Amino acid sequence: DIVMTQSPDSLGVSLGERATINCKSSLSVLYSSKNKDYLAWYQQKPGQPPKLLIYGASTRKSGVPDRFSGSGSGTDFNLTISSLQAEDVAVYYCQQYYSTPPTFGQGTKLEIK
């Protein structure tokens, strides 16, 4: 199984500041023949199911605010929130879908500093 490791485990950021979460995979998730990274990011607020934010490492799902962006390739990825809003407080997960079983990172808890 591909192991996904996120850092940090928790992060405190001031309102309006930038937040960056890192995700590393134990194997490359770049599907070279399609030049696509098979990596997704989710946001989970308390008591709610996860919500898909980004897939293909950098493609925002329709309706997701453009302050959320994904970057990286191969084994090293970032989720960046350009200007933190109060409603962004949540746990964020990365997920690889390059191989079966699809696997998730352990989660990063984002709080307001």
Add this chain to the structure above:
Amino acid sequence: QLQLQESGPGLVKPSETLSLTCTVASASVSSSDYSWGWIRQPPGKGLEWIGTIYHTGTSHYNPSLKGRLTISVDTSKNQFSLKLTSVTAAETAAYYCAGHPSFCANGVCFTRYFESWGQGILVTVSS
């Protein structure tokens, strides 16, 4: 936007079978646009993929659960279901159903990202 809703018992005894159903609205479970999966999350912990049934009718299960898991589709009710036998207390979790794209080629299918999720159902395994 897909709408999904889990249903089933919230309490299951150890060694018994956990059975859950997911009802899909705004899409057909027979659609080739989607496949159907289950993911679980123990209280306060992370996410674990359980398994997927693809639009082709084939399925993939998490190897850690192999032999105990069955995922099936009921097209007449537009539902899909999960049955997990011989459960233990460690399998107490919120269980989510999800609709997602998949890729199939040469008879083999692959799960992609989980596009739409149900609200989840907490299942406690306890005597």
